[in-house]
Amino acid sequence: MNIGLLVSHYNYWVVIFLMMVGFYILISRGNLIKKVIGLNVFQTSVFMLYITLGKITAGTPPILTEGEVVYSNPLPHVLILTAIVVGIATTSVALALAIRIKEAYGTVEEDEINRIEAGIEAGG
Amino acid sequence: MLLTLLAATGLGLLRIRNLFAVVMLAGVYSLLSAGLFTVMDAVDVAFTEAAVGAGISTVLFLGALALCGHHESRPGHTPLLPLFVVCLTGIALVYGTMDMPPFGGADNPVHHHVADHYLEESYHEIGIPNVVTSVLASYRGYDTMGETTVVFAAAVGVMILLIGARTRRERPGGEEGDG
Amino acid sequence: MREEVIVRVGAKVLAPFIITFALYVHFHGDYSPGGGFQAGVILAAAFALLALVYGLDEVQRVLPPWFVQTCAAMGVVIYAGVGVATMLLGHNYLGYNALAPDPTHAEHGQHYGILLVELGVLVTVFGVMVSVFYLFAGRVRKAQ
Incomplete structure (x- = not known):
């Protein structure tokens, strides 16, 4: 494994x-x-992958100015910008689901929920 | 450097069992990634990530923690199987990166499809300097409309989950209240 | 937190600046980083800050839940409405060139179109974020 690849x-x-x-x-x-x-961690890592792909060495942010400048690729930025906001919206749905599960089962631990479910099934 | 910090934060997220600390660390993680986005020239994205990740989402997580308790119990089963799956996936992905073009190269294939057009023509066609805005709202206007609708739909979902339940539960006598 | 004078005064001083900054981010989004998404989130954060410091009731008196929920829906309507308006003017759906006041400079219409749809995005994101925050915070208060 050589240094360049690293x-x-x-x-x-x-x-x-x-x-x-x-x-x-x-x-x-x-x-x-x-x-x-x-x-969320998984999601952010995907964001980073996209932004990494869009970066050009010695490039500048894609806001047009006078003269000859190298701009980084704006397309991944657009996609990720919207993805972040959609991400927080879906996260809030997930948290709302967790809150409802807590209210229904009294816990948010998967094992305990499974145990309660098994108990309900065994009890009739 | 920032990436290494991020990796360390990720490990912290994994290890800590007090969810309150985890949520705070997740905020740090968001801010670090916003810094990384700035370094990578994605200033618009960094802006959004800082406002969303470190601001709103931390508040929402804290609200959820206040309702669900902030201590995580020890996982019941051995972590060997998940670890094995994760390592396998990771190795497969790293193997996949061997074919990826080097980081930052100006002639990587990703830069030569529509990006050239956006950068060269958007000032004549749209007339505003921020290419990200013009792509977002004009070239990809349909996309953004879809995203807006998705965000709205998510809010409707949260409303159904949290408002509807309250009325149904209070109807049968009013004594049960909310747990 | 009710007794913390510094926090209360600090929040009171900061909030108008955050709101102004959000509007700046929106309207200056054509020239510098920013746009509807960011502005909506920043605006929502201003009200979340006020609610955390002054309590949910105070903020809901200024900004009632029905209003933010209507906002969330109205933003989508604004966005789609711009599309319909350009169609009525004889262009494609979301073809902003139709909005130009002077037909010889059709690209000026792009400017207005972008500002309008970004306004729709701002209103939706703001409405969604604040109403989700209200729901979560309302639950927390009920549970206590």
């Missing part, structure tokens, strides 16, 4: 690392709120 792909790898951290939180933790946070 430098040119470091961003991708950290993005993948963060994505996997979010994924791991999502599948290994039982608490629903923690799961939502894991989803």
Whole structure:
């Protein structure tokens, strides 16, 4: 593994690392709120991947000015800008669901919910 | 550098079991990623991320914590299987990046589809300097309308979940109240 | 937190500036970073700040829930309405060139069109964020 590859792909790898951290939180933790946070980490890592793709070395933000300037790619910025706002909207739906589950079952731990469900089924 | 900090914050998010601290750390994570977006020239995105991630979403999470309790119980089963799945996926993804173009290259394929047109022609066609705004609202106006509708639909979802339940529960006698 | 003088005065001083800043971010979005999404979130954050410091009731007296819920719907209507208006003027759906006051400079219409649809985005995002915040905060207060 040479240094050039490390430098040119470091961003991708950290993005993948963060994505996997979010994924791991999502599948290994039982608490629903923690799961939502894991989803958020995952989501942000995808945002970073897109922005990373749009960056050009020595580029500037895509706001047009006089003269010859290299601009970074504006397209990923647009996509991610809207994705962030949609992300917070869906997160709030997820949290609202968690709140309703808490009210219905008295807990947001997946294991306990499963136990309660099993108890209901066994009891008739 | 920022990326390394982000990775460290991510690990913290994973380890800490007090959800209050986790939510605060998630705010830090958002701010760090906003800094990263600024470095990567995505100033509009950084702006949004700072306002949304560190502001509104932290408040919403705190509200949810106040209702759901802020301590996470120890996971009941062994973490080996999830860890295995995650490592496998991670290795597959890293293998995938070997074919990716180097970071920051000006002739990467992503920069040569429609981005050139946006950067060169948008000032004549739209007449405003901020390309992100002109792409957002004009070239991709349909997209943005869809996004706005999705945000609205999400709010309707939250309203159905949180308003409807309250009235139904209070009707049968008014003693049960809210848990 | 009711007794914290510094927090209360600080919030009172900050809030108008945050609201003005949100409007600046919206209307200056053509020339600098910003636009409807950011402005809506910042505006919502101003009211969330006030609600956290002064209590939910005080803020809901100024900004009742029915109003923000109507806002959330109105934003979508503004956005779609711009599209319908350009269609009525004989252009494509969301073809902003129709909005130009002077037909020889059709691209000026783009400017108005973008400002209008961004206004729709602002109103929706603001309405959604504040109404979701109200619902969450209302639940917390009921639970206590």
